[in-house]
Amino acid sequence: MANEVLVARGLRKAYGERVAVQEVDLVLRPGEVLGLLGPNGAGKSTTVGMICGLTVPDAGTVTLSGGTSLATDEAGYKRRIGLVPQDIALYEELPAGMNVELFGALYGMAPELLKRRRDEVLAMVGLADRARDKPSTFSGGMKRRLNIACALVHDPEILLLDEPTAGVDPQSRNAIFDNLEMLKRAGKALVYTTHYMEEAERLADRITIIDHGRVVAEGRQAELFARLPAAQTLHVEIAGEPDDALLAGLPGVKRSGQRLDVSVGDIARDAGPLLAALAQRGVEVRGIASARATLEDVFLALTGRQLRD
Structure with missing residues (x-):
């Protein structure tokens, strides 16, 4: 000790x-x-x-x-x-x-x-x-x-x-x-x-x-x-609402209207390939923002979302 x-x-x-x-x-x-x-x-x-x-x-x-x-x-x-x-x-x-x-x-x-x-x-x-x-x-x-x-x-x-x-x-x-x-x-x-x-x-x-x-x-x-599958998220604003089939091959992508939420391990490493893949699919990007995981994300991942009354 x-x-x-x-x-x-x-x-x-x-x-x-x-x-x-x-x-x-x-x-x-x-x-x-x-x-x-x-x-x-x-x-x-x-x-x-x-x-x-x-x-x-x-x-x-x-x-x-x-x-x-x-x-x-x-x-x-x-x-x-x-x-x-x-x-x-x-x-x-x-x-x-x-x-x-x-x-x-x-x-x-x-x-x-x-x-x-x-x-x-x-x-x-x-x-x-x-x-x-x-x-x-x-x-x-x-x-x-x-x-x-x-x-x-x-x-x-x-x-x-x-x-x-x-x-x-x-x-x-x-x-x-x-x-x-x-x-x-x-x-x-x-x-x-x-x-x-x-x-x-x-x-x-x-x-x-x-x-x-x-x-x-x-x-x-x-x-x-580091225990999270993805420690950061990219929020990508796109033009229009492309067919979900166009996005099917992109891992970690969730679409909500004209916004894509993409889970990534490292923004500096993963942002470029993601934007290139969207461009290849004809998806027009209008804006991009990033957010890191929070301690609450870790907490919920480990303990679940079930209510504890």
Whole structure:
């Protein structure tokens, strides 16, 4: 574990007959954001719960650098981890500053250090001027940011964030992203679960996709895109509506009226031959545009389009 701050091996959790997580492995390094993605009910929150010690796994282990685990040093293990839960966890009628102090006190922080850290984390999330105000008067985005402050007050090495931007406005989302990118630069290791693919594309260094409790893909974004049959698409506007028989010999072409959508592996390599083939068939091209595959394309290709209610 020389370059790894957290290693999870063989995590399993079942609730009666339903297996929520099966044989999940995760590795996290300092200064890295690991995006944990999956459909509803895939096992993301259960996995996060087992990592932070709120859920007891039926099998498997989670070990921090230096060999620390819940079995060897429960208090020391939990001090090294901060959790931002999916559901907002605050005392609504307790001032924001006191919420932060309460969470710090749970970790046994000395009073002077706690006060200093309270001020630092509230300033970091943009709530220094609201320390005396109650969360019951806050917007959803402010509550989310306060939850992050509470998770950071004890200065953990690892931060687990379970859908931290659910229900917040774009301004708060971007403020949260800025906070997380700053933490990453400071060497913190982050696990980030989300349903918003654009968030994972922006933040994650590596991505793990789980479905039905199992890991179905893991790697850097480029590695995940490589799993698609075509990583890019050409949109070709044509004159008229040629007979589909003219297009039959062109691989990866789908026609919708006067537009052709063509899946290609490499635009620079494949665009020229495609245009030449269209010209040979007498198809007049009026315009061409390109688009790359997105993380959502990868996600749907791996987990399917079936609803997960």
